[in-house]
Amino acid sequence: MMKLGRLNHIGVATPSLEASLAYYRDVMGATxxxxxxxxPAQGVKVCFVDTPGENGTHGTQIELIEPLGENSPIHGFIAKNPAGGQHHMCYEVPDIHEAKKWFEGLGKRVLGEPRIGAHGTLIFFVHPKDMNGVLTEIMETPREAH
Incomplete structure (x- = not known):
C-alpha cells in the first residue's frame, strides 16, 4: 500500500515576494x-525560506509564490485573497507515477500530469475538494533529500 512521506513544505501565495521575505525574515526569524x-511553466515566481527549529535546526520550509502575470494560476488566488495566504501543502512520495495511480484509484482528482516543480523534481496536485479542503501537492522525493 502506498503511503505519503514527510511534509516537505507549505506553499504561501503572496502579492509581493519582497514583502513576504521581509516578514518571514524579520518577524518569523526565517532564513x-x-x-x-x-x-514560467507554473506561472509563478518562487523562493523558499526555512523557519527556525529547535536548537538551531531548520524548522518548516515555506514556499513563497508570487504570480507571474495575469495568466498565472496564483493570480486568481490573489484576486480572491489580496493579502495572500496558504495555498497548498506538499508531501513527498518515493515514486510520483505510483502515487498518481494510487490517488486516482482512491477516486481523488489529480490535476494534470506529473511535471517539474520548484525543487526540480516531479510534482502533481490533488483537488482540494478531495483532500479536506486543502490543495495538496505531491512531490517525488528529491535525490539530495535526507
Missing part, C-alpha cells in the same frame, strides 16, 4: 534557502 526565481 532564505533559495534566491527567488521564475518558474
Amino acid at each position: 532564505l534557502t533559495h534566491e527567488p526565481f521564475d518558474l
Whole structure:
C-alpha cells in the first residue's frame, strides 16, 4: 500500500515576494534557502525560506509564490485573497507515477500530469475538494533529500 512521506513544505501565495521575505525574515526569524526565481511553466515566481527549529535546526520550509502575470494560476488566488495566504501543502512520495495511480484509484482528482516543480523534481496536485479542503501537492522525493 502506498503511503505519503514527510511534509516537505507549505506553499504561501503572496502579492509581493519582497514583502513576504521581509516578514518571514524579520518577524518569523526565517532564513532564505533559495534566491527567488521564475518558474514560467507554473506561472509563478518562487523562493523558499526555512523557519527556525529547535536548537538551531531548520524548522518548516515555506514556499513563497508570487504570480507571474495575469495568466498565472496564483493570480486568481490573489484576486480572491489580496493579502495572500496558504495555498497548498506538499508531501513527498518515493515514486510520483505510483502515487498518481494510487490517488486516482482512491477516486481523488489529480490535476494534470506529473511535471517539474520548484525543487526540480516531479510534482502533481490533488483537488482540494478531495483532500479536506486543502490543495495538496505531491512531490517525488528529491535525490539530495535526507
